[in-house]
Amino acid sequence: MWKKTTFSVGGRAKPAGGFEMYSWYFMRISGVVLLLMALGHLFIMHVYFNVDEMVNWDGVGAAEFVKQRFEGIGWRAYDFILLTLALFHGLNGIKWLVDDYVHSKCWRLFLVSAIYTLAFIFYVVGSIFLFSYNA
Amino acid sequence: MKVTYKILRFDPEKDKKPYFKDYDVEVEPTDRILDGLNIIKWYQDSTLSYRRSCAHGICGSDAMEINGVNKLACKVLIQNVGSHITIKPIRGLRVIKDLIVDMEPFFEKYRSIKPYLINDDSLPTHERLQSVEDREIFDDTTKCILCASCTSSCPSFWWNSMYLGPSALVQAHRFIFDSRDHGADERLEIVNDLNGIWRCRTIFNCVDACPREIKITKAIEELKRALLHKHL
Numbered sequence: 001m002w003k004k005t006t007f008s009v010g011g012r013a014k015p016a017g018g019f020e021m022y023s024w025y026f027m028r029i030s031g032v033v034l035l036l037m038a039l040g041h042l043f044i045m046h047v048y049f050n051v052d053e054m055v056n057w058d059g060v061g062a063a064e065f066v067k068q069r070f071e072g073i074g075w076r077a078y079d080f081i082l083l084t085l086a087l088f089h090g091l092n093g094i095k096w097l098v099d100d101y102v103h104s105k106c107w108r109l110f111l112v113s114a115i116y117t118l119a120f121i122f123y124v125v126g127s128i129f130l131f132s133y134n135a
Numbered sequence: 136m137k138v139t140y141k142i143l144r145f146d147p148e149k150d151k152k153p154y155f156k157d158y159d160v161e162v163e164p165t166d167r168i169l170d171g172l173n174i175i176k177w178y179q180d181s182t183l184s185y186r187r188s189c190a191h192g193i194c195g196s197d198a199m200e201i202n203g204v205n206k207l208a209c210k211v212l213i214q215n216v217g218s219h220i221t222i223k224p225i226r227g228l229r230v231i232k233d234l235i236v237d238m239e240p241f242f243e244k245y246r247s248i249k250p251y252l253i254n255d256d257s258l259p260t261h262e263r264l265q266s267v268e269d270r271e272i273f274d275d276t277t278k279c280i281l282c283a284s285c286t287s288s289c290p291s292f293w294w295n296s297m298y299l300g301p302s303a304l305v306q307a308h309r310f311i312f313d314s315r316d317h318g319a320d321e322r323l324e325i326v327n328d329l330n331g332i333w334r335c336r337t338i339f340n341c342v343d344a345c346p347r348e349i350k351i352t353k354a355i356e357e358l359k360r361a362l363l364h365k366h367l
Contacts, residue, residue: 018327018328020327020328020329020333021327021333021359021362021363021366023333024333024359025363025367096336099295099329099334100291100294100295100334100336101294103295
């Protein structure tokens with residue numbers, strides 16, 4: 001016989017807006033911005049300045065280039081925005097996969113916690129590097 | 136012409152698992168898939184079970200997977216699918232017998248979006264009039280016949296049966312954008328759920344499957360935007 005599902009729609013009061021709506025909107029906006037920023041990054045690193053040619057056998061040329069870039073706040077801000085959007089866009093995508101495929105409550109809790117923990121660790125490590133790098 | 140129907144059979148009282156059975160049928164090229172099924176049922180094997188009612192693409196009873204795509208058996212001509220026809224029940228819903236599935240979970244979701252006029256104004260003395268432009272906004276989604284072709288072709292629904300599914304969202308669209316209805320806010324909050332509109336991954340299977348050619352993904356997108364405009 002048909003077993004009633006624990007269908008959640010309409011079953012409980014939800015906060016106005018809700019996380020899922022903002023998460024969907026974030027994916028749209030970050031996707032467009034990331035595309036432009038990634039193309040910008042590609043152009044600057046491999047077309048306008050060619051980092052591949054700068055690197056000598058011990059990598060000193062490229063290190064010098066990074067040092068010059070990080071002397072001002074502009075490039076640090078660019079890279080920080082790139083880090084923020086890429087990290088959360090990617091991890092939110094993985095969370096969507098978990099939402100779709102993982103139905104067990106325990107596994108969901110574990111995997112979503114792991115995603116948030118990873119996001120936090122990567123974000124902190126990336127930010128510390130970006131802002132504490134001494135040019 | 137002679138065609139072969141390869142039908143996925145399953146009787147839960149007798150069979151451990153579903154199996155394919157072939158039937159050779161003599162039909163006209165302009166016959167419909169349903170006509171061939173009727174020939175099998177009436178003259179070859181009366182144990183074959185399937186739903187059909189109006190047989191003219193209106194009642195939505197005979198949705199089934201025909202050569203890998205959800206269609207209404209009464210709307211597809213045999214000449215358009217060839218001489219080898221593979222038929223399975225629509226996916227994501229429990230099979231009761233052969234091509235008959237349990238539609239209750241589907242209708243449960245349909246009922247959850249309150250598919251009726253919500254308007255607390257005092258009763259008018261004449262019809263509730265509507266401009267042509269106002270009708271145009273939701274005209275496409277009024278065409279839904281609740282056949283479940285879209286919902287049962289949606290991978291998001293296969294993965295998670297708690298997802299509302301495209302059909303219920305199309306019905307929500309039909310009422311939310313109706314100028315005579317006052318329940319838009321209520322319905323928008325019902326579909327604003329992880330298992331509601333945000334489970335749609337824009338896969339477009341629903342659009343391919345819809346026998347009424349409703350632009351389902353467009354309707355769902357309009358709902359997402361309506362929610363966004365409401366809250367931002």
